[in-house]
Amino acid sequence: DQQVKQNSPSLSVQEGRISILNCDYTNSMFDYFLWYKKYPAEGPTFLISISSIKDKNEDGRFTVFLNKSAKHLSLHIVPSQPGDSAVYFCAARSDNYGQNFVFGPGTRLSVLP
Amino acid sequence: DVKVTQSSRYLVKRTGEKVFLECVQDMDHENMFWYRQDPGLGLRLIYFSYDVKMKEKGDIPEGYSVSREKKERFSLILESASTNQTSMYLCASVRGYKGVAGYNEQFFGPGTRLTVL
Numbered sequence: 001d002q003q004v005k006q007n008s009p010s011l012s013v014q015e016g017r018i019s020i021l022n023c024d025y026t027n028s029m030f031d032y033f034l035w036y037k038k039y040p041a042e043g044p045t046f047l048i049s050i051s052s053i054k055d056k057n058e059d060g061r062f063t064v065f066l067n068k069s070a071k072h073l074s075l076h077i078v079p080s081q082p083g084d085s086a087v088y089f090c091a092a093r094s095d096n097y098g099q100n101f102v103f104g105p106g107t108r109l110s111v112l113p
Numbered sequence: 114d115v116k117v118t119q120s121s122r123y124l125v126k127r128t129g130e131k132v133f134l135e136c137v138q139d140m141d142h143e144n145m146f147w148y149r150q151d152p153g154l155g156l157r158l159i160y161f162s163y164d165v166k167m168k169e170k171g172d173i174p175e176g177y178s179v180s181r182e183k184k185e186r187f188s189l190i191l192e193s194a195s196t197n198q199t200s201m202y203l204c205a206s207v208r209g210y211k212g213v214a215g216y217n218e219q220f221f222g223p224g225t226r227l228t229v230l
Contacts (some may be wrong), residue, residue: 009153032216043203044156051216088114089155091219092154094145100171101207101219105155 002091002097003027006104019077023090030092038087080111093105117222125228132191136204138213144209145187149200194229201226
């Protein structure tokens with residue numbers, strides 16, 4: 001049973017608009033969440049993270065929101081650019097749970113010019 | 114510029130062959146990981162290591178083994194390759210102590226696309 005879920009396999013957005021990628025988790029022990037971006041034939045690269053003591057973290061065009069009660073986080077990209085087209089993975093971890101990072105299945109974002 | 118490198122970007126092997134995938138990181142990280150990525154399944158953890166000569170099974174260790182003789186190097190071994198091991202293999206490392214990664218992000222290598230015929 002997947003502990004980290006990304007229920008949208010794909011998303012298409014017009015250039016300049018907002019992209020919202022969603023992630024849900026089931027394990028309440030997770031206390032650190034990360035987003036990674038992956039281009040084809042490359043390894044994932046770290047994008048942004050948030051710890052459970054916060055509900056928002058912002059870095060330039062990227063903002064991550066965390067709703068602990070709903071066990072839900074989202075990544076907002078504003079404005080979206082064609083170079084943002086990639087697969088986005090949500091990941092979660094906890095030192096109490098173990099040193100592993102648990103990844104979601106990914107969402108493929110396409111930003112259309 | 115910090116780096117995780119993997120020995121091959123593309124590899125084609127025959128069923129039954131022994132396959133070695135090498136990963137090297139230059140960040141002096143304690144923790145290293147091997148994942149495989151398959152469409153719709155995300156990244157699944159095969160093995161990880163938090164110290165030299167230490168290894169722990171991940172979620173899908175069957176058919177794989179690992180070796181960590183030096184801190185910077187983590188090798189994945191397919192003892193007898195099978196067609197269902199055709200996949201993208203990703204190595205990652207993260208700063209930590211005794212397996213605890215804290216609030217640090219993983220750094221990934223570029224991946225090895227393995228095809229087993």
